[in-house]
Amino acid sequence: MFALELNHISKAYQDGERENLVLNDLSLKIGKGEFAAVLGPSGSGKSTLLTIAGMLLSADKGNIIINGDNVSDRKQKEWTKIRREKLGFIFQNHQLLPYLTTEEQLKLVADMKPYKTKEERNKAVDELLQELGISNCNKKYPKQMSGGEKQRAAIARAFINRPEVILADEPTASLDGTRGRQIAEMIRQEVKIRNTAAIMVTHDERILDLVDSVYRLDYGNLLKI
Numbered sequence: 001m002f003a004l005e006l007n008h009i010s011k012a013y014q015d016g017e018r019e020n021l022v023l024n025d026l027s028l029k030i031g032k033g034e035f036a037a038v039l040g041p042s043g044s045g046k047s048t049l050l051t052i053a054g055m056l057l058s059a060d061k062g063n064i065i066i067n068g069d070n071v072s073d074r075k076q077k078e079w080t081k082i083r084r085e086k087l088g089f090i091f092q093n094h095q096l097l098p099y100l101t102t103e104e105q106l107k108l109v110a111d112m113k114p115y116k117t118k119e120e121r122n123k124a125v126d127e128l129l130q131e132l133g134i135s136n137c138n139k140k141y142p143k144q145m146s147g148g149e150k151q152r153a154a155i156a157r158a159f160i161n162r163p164e165v166i167l168a169d170e171p172t173a174s175l176d177g178t179r180g181r182q183i184a185e186m187i188r189q190e191v192k193i194r195n196t197a198a199i200m201v202t203h204d205e206r207i208l209d210l211v212d213s214v215y216r217l218d219y220g221n222l223l224k225i
């Protein structure tokens with residue numbers, strides 16, 4: 001069984017009189033513990049793809065299956081719950097809340113669901129920060145942290161609910177080459193430790209050796225390269 005299946009997804013935007021078909025019968029399957037990269041020129045539909053996979057936008061056609069469960073069939077009201085429980089997001093800019101410490105950012109989003117007690121959840125927060133090498137940042141606010149540390153905190157936040165799929169939108173774009181690479185390495189590390197599937201949209205071809213599969217978005221469909 002795949003962690004994530006996108007089956008025959010199509011999406012068009014209305015552009016004045018004409019329709020702009022951005023995704024054209026696109027299919028993709030990502031296994032547990034697989035780290036996949038999606039490349040493509042500006043405007044090719046990478047963000048649209050990630051937004052649909054992240055259940056933030058509905059496709060015109062096709063379906064999304066997470067661990068065998070056809071989630072696109074569910075009512076829109078249930079989508080928020082599915083997003084919270086099954087998906088983790090990492091953005092280009094960390095998008096941490098300025099007035100919370102790292103520890104608080106994680107506790108805020110940490111659902112109790114995967115944990116039996118508060119202590120267990122707090123332990124998971126500590127472990128994750130340790131794995132990502134930012135235990136020293138647990139009581140720091142974003143403004144007291146470097147760009148790389150903030151992005152690590154954002155990775156921790158994405159993984160804290162034990163999601164089944166991670167969606168990362170150009171997570172290395174705001175960092176220099178070395179720091180960007182470290183961030184991709186950290187995502188890979190967590191994907192492997194936790195057996196989570198991840199899709200990363202990127203322009204950064206220097207980090208492609210860190211992923212398991214590479215796709216190029218081309219005329220609305222994905223080509224495996």
Ligand SMILES: Nc1ncnc2c1ncn2[C@@H]1O[C@H](COP(=O)(O)OP(=O)(O)OP(=O)(O)O)[C@@H](O)[C@H]1O
Nearest residue numbers: 013014020022040041042043044045046047048049
């Ligand atoms: N809400 C919208 N309404 C109309 N057209 C849209 C909308 N969002 C995106 N588009 C169009 O769909 C196409 C794909 O956009 P998308 O943002 O998915 O591309 P992208 O590959 O992520 O681009 P970039 O690399 O520049 O971020 C573009 O032509 C864009 O203009």
